[in-house]
Amino acid sequence: MNDKIRKLQEEIEVEKRKMANCKHDFGKVFFDPETVSEPYGYEMVAQGSDVWYEPKGYKNVKKDRWTRKCEICGYEEHTNKQKPIINGYEPSF
Numbered sequence: 001m002n003d004k005i006r007k008l009q010e011e012i013e014v015e016k017r018k019m020a021n022c023k024h025d026f027g028k029v030f031f032d033p034e035t036v037s038e039p040y041g042y043e044m045v046a047q048g049s050d051v052w053y054e055p056k057g058y059k060n061v062k063k064d065r066w067t068r069k070c071e072i073c074g075y076e077e078h079t080n081k082q083k084p085i086i087n088g089y090e091p092s093f
Helices: 001-020
Strands: 033-049 050-063 066-069 076-079
Touching: none
Parallel strands: none
Antiparallel strands: 033 050, 066 076
């Protein structure tokens, strides 16, 4: 069992080195939403003279996310940010 674990760890290290030395060639960006847990209520908690709020319950919320993947090594980058894209020209009077 230890030999198998050691071999897998070596394979992981090899893949990490490949990703670290890769000149990333990212393909098309695609929409890849993620689900995160957000609190929907808070409860006031007190201990002596100290008072604070703690989350009471959680709900799953989908957040917009975009992903791009390197076509050479498989490295993925994720972002939640967007920027406006302006294309073309129009007459200005």
